[in-house]
Amino acid sequence: MFQNKTNDVIRRRRRHSSGDRETWSRKVEYFFAGLGYAVGLGNIWRFPYLCYRNGGGAFLVPYFIILIVVGFPMLLLEMGIGQFASLGPVTIWRISPLFKGIGYAIVVILLLMNTYYNVLIAYALFYMFASITNELPWARCNNLWNTENCIESRYGENCLNASVLCVDGPSNKSGAIDASNNSTNLRFLLKTPTEEFFENHLLHMSSGIDQVGSLQWPLIVCLGVSWFTCFMCLYKGIKSMGKAVIFTTIFSYAILAVLLIRGVTLKGSAEGIIYYLKPDFTKLANLQVWGEASAQALASLSLGGGGWITLSSYNKFKNRCDRDAWLVGLGNALTSLFAGFVIFSVLGHMAYKKDVPVDKVTASGPGLAFVAYPEGLALIPFAPFWAVCFFFMMFTVGLDSLFGQVESIASGIIDEYPDYLRPRRKMFTLFLCSVMFFMGMPLVTEGGMYMVTLIDWYILLFSFTIVCLSEIIAIVYVYGYEKFAHDMEMMLGKKPSLYYMVSWRAVTPLSLVVVIILLGACYVPPYYGSYTFPTYAKTIGWFLAFGPVSLIPLTMLWQFCRRVGSVQTLKDMIDDPDTRREVAARMTSPTMDWGPALPENFRKYSVDRNLHTAVANVELGDDDVFGGGTELADLRHGDPDEKVHLVHFKDKVDVEGEQGQGDTSTKEQGQGDASTKEQGQGDASTKEQGQGDVGGKEKGQGDAKGEGQGDKDAVRTAKTGEGDK
Template sequence: MQKRETWGSRGGFIMAAVGSAIGLGNIWRFPYMAYENGGGAFLLPYFVAMLFAGIPFIILEYGLGHRFKGSAPRIFASISRRWEWLGWWQVLVAFVIATYYVVVIAWAMDYFLMSFDLGWGSDPKGFFFGEYLGLTDSPMNLGDIQWTIFTATCVAWAVAFIAVFTGIRGGVERLNKIFMPVLFLLVLVFIGRGIMLPGAVDGLNWLFRPDFSALLDAKVWSDAFGQIFYSISVGFAIMLAYSSYLPDDSDINNNGCMTVFINCGFSMLSGVMIFSVLGYMAGQQGVPISEVAGAGVGLAFVTLPTAVNLMPMPMFFGALFFLALVVAGLSSLISITEAVVSSLIDKLGMSRKKAATLVCAVGFMISCLYTTGGGLYLLDIVDHFINNFGVLLGGLLEIVFIAWFCDLEGMHRYINKMSDFAVGGIWVVCLRIIAPLMLGSMVLMNMYTDLSANYGDYSTTAVVMFGWLVLLGILALSWVFPCRECAFSNHVAINNNFRKRS
């Protein structure tokens, strides 16, 4: 068996873990979620979710990765060969995410270059959906490849390939030590200039003005827990893989808390960055902020370019914003790719170079679908089903399996032994009761919604083909991979005492 790599330093691991957790969703999802769910009042359920779900879950994954020294499939196979499929479910979910996430990074790369001459013109909405994306009339009509997007996608995959090809210390750690300080610097510079714009304070008031009546709405609490689960990269193989490279004497609890706190702090900074600009934009156009606030792709590639057009030094603001998107996206893409690569290395005994080449090559070929005129539709459908079912189900099953059918108390003792400070019995309660209840309710609510009506008013054919069948394909493949004799069979035999005896 190949000797497993380790991180060069604790700081390098934290930078990489934070780089995985901080992604595009922190910049364009958190601010809108806070705005929609009570403003400042949303921070209460958000912090509750962080303390009672996010931190316990990430500590669990750090503990599992550190103890079993393997990728997600290897860890679950080490506990019980019957549960290896769950590791592959999480890995395949991560791989599917990588295939479309890279295309959004490509959009940001193109827009970064366009920001130097405001290439989106005076009608950012028309430009984005028309000239840039070449959007067709339905997901069943892919249209032509958009070559600027295709080229940028090649570049994004090349960066991810170089990072994982050159190893944990030489590639992943080294790049994140550059990416994370640069990302924070970009955002802080943007904020420093943005909050001085006329109307910026009005935007921040809209974001953080508390509406405490929202705390009585169950959806607000569900959204807060959902934001935490989505943003810290747990439940789909990444943190399990990253923590498996930790040295033996690593501080698990401290590392977990630092990762979550830095991630959530960056989300707050993103809220200030986005809503200071939206406040200025609303003031310039003489409309309420509710008419310009948005989320997701529309916020990043339509609303913000429109705001940039109105701002002093527009090329400066545009370049800062889209470079921040590129850096945040690339750091997350590297972590997703590493989770898949490490699984192939563990399972098949492949060299890192061969595994990285295979994953990036296959991923790139699939990504080409998203660079077509119908790519945005495909991305929207696949992302919806992967996040609402792939990620949440993977996390739910992992927590239920480890907390209820394995020696969670033994893991509790293990992580406290390895840490400078101990987590108490509330950690066990969070993993056995609070996190499963919230994840379970979210999965059931999503299931009811998507079985009641087609997502996004897409045709039944499109929803079945690019939503439900993608999930079924992942499930089928997750059962196929464990059928092959694995390179970690001996490791399985050594570690399966973690499973509870009936």
């Protein structure tokens, strides 16, 4: 019976697979794809800024604590589940259909995130093209986009013939202004060339989010080039992606190394690096520091985004993903530190040239990458060359992360509809990139930067943390730690270590709950410079934060209604605990086709799964042998002969386990095999034939103890076997 069901599932999996799933050509492709996916633009601009703002070197304490208690365990959890089943972030929830909403939430979150993320990549591309000149266009105030408020050096110089705006009204009085004598009554509107290049030339920024304005065609071209490059690197799936990420990742690190060597040779660079890492341990008492460290640790590893599930799904089944988790996790953390040295060595030189403290030349978020750092590059000899290198590095770093995010969406949808979409993968990838290109069009208008800020502010606030918490609940608590540990052992040859067991079962989920509380407690309304967002924009932001993850409980509700099916069943659930338990098992237990992708691995897994589940459930008085799937509804809903098979299957396991003989799932000796109904030799499920009772298994014949009596005894055995434990 069990072997036939396993073979049926294998045939069905083959029929719906439309060809074998791809695997990485070389292990190095997976490593660089994973490292490139983890190391994104946030490592370049967000981590260094958070580090210096939150205690310098002291910030590393909460950062690495979160990595250890949440980052590494979640990384291996996602890698392991993806590698085991070789499925995308939606179909992977065959493991527990109740939680399929996690996959839907991931796809929606990635659609929103990719929309604005590629706009930032387009900014880098725009800067790179603008740098191909003899003099950087943001080095002077003599350009068409500059205003009368532009000043080439904000600090350390007397401002003559400058326009100022007084609190009581505008004034264009000429002459020397000693602002230090009346600093409380004067507010300067002076801007550097880099600020005006970014806001007036690149963005053509409007006064607020409600002033959308017109499309910026140079940015549209850059956005189109970025999406086209992404498509060309993904149109053959991982075959083309694997080769692209090796180049882009290695090139990114090479440029970072060159920029660091150049940066540390500049005057004042040491002061910048010291400011970056100087520890202030008093900051550790501030909850804001822990909240930002938690958010950065999760965001920098891209946890909860489906990328690790997708990338690992292309691994070979026996790949040592436990080693990969540590290598990629540590590589990502070290890259963040490394990028901080690159950034602050140049900012230190910039502070030296302007004769001001380092904190006067820093900025947060995109402003660090597109305002402060370009201004620092303009002060270096051969500035255009270094600017081209830096912004091309930003372009490749952004693409590396984008590859994993787009592939996660594509894989998640293709694996849901493999018959139709897998043969048309190239066209579907083109369609997907085109959709996200058009979704990004509003973000390259005059009010686009406000939209980018709003999406970035809220989409990273709770979404990925809630997804991570839902994943660990589904896999460790619902599917079961012991089952998952057995799956990992099947791949790795050993069960996860004590560190992972303690983390998955207790430390990581509790830490994620604390992180969510910290993020809520440390919430600050969004702003851009001095601009604060209106109430309706904040409302939209909260919808962006909770809208995608709301698909998780909504899908649970849909699964419940689907499994209940009728009002009568709902009434039975209210009155009968057994019915409640059966419906819950239907929703939470793995489907019949859950397991490894390759038939040989799936067959071995099914044997182990059927054996262990059958014995455990018989001992617990549970009729559900496989623990899920509509194919086994007969086991749950009353075919006595199926229950007979279950009881005698346990008897056979006990006998053969003691004798060390036979295979627990197949009776190859031709002795009244209950799973080979075609032979007509005593299958207990064919009562109509009046042949063979399972009670005669021990005799190795299809003879029953009595044509009718044997069946009754077997049924009685199934009904009373619960009390014989």
